[in-house]
Amino acid sequence: MNTFQDIRYYFEKNGYAVSSRLADRLGMKTKNVRLFFIYASFFTLGIWFLVYLTLAFWLKLKDLVYTKRTSVFDL
Template identity: 80%
Template sequence: MLQLVYNIRYFFEKRGFYVSSRLADRLGMRVKNVRLFFIYLSFATLGIGFAFYLTLAFWLRLKDLVYAKRTSVFDL
């Protein structure tokens, strides 16, 4: 079982992570910097999406509070 895990890891390290190496070679950068860029980019996009979600939730809640239907004039 352990050998299978090592074989899968070797496969992805040899073929899957070659994208960063190849991109770094084309751009003339270090592979470490390219990988760090992708990690930071993934955190940044997740943060932007979460902030957008919270903004929409706040906006919808505010809209519900402002435009609440009132049954009569005396509910003010």
């Protein structure tokens, strides 16, 4: 059981935060968004996993482009 928790912790920590950011945007619980991706991936034979990776890439790119600047002089 401890190994399962370690694996779960690893994926929650390094999961690109797609589920949590999408849940915040939609006003839902993160757990429900993760369950949707899991069930949809099994049902559609992995297509939703590709959607998840695409969202992760898009969010990472967005974070790199739109960084908050504290001052005008940070340009």
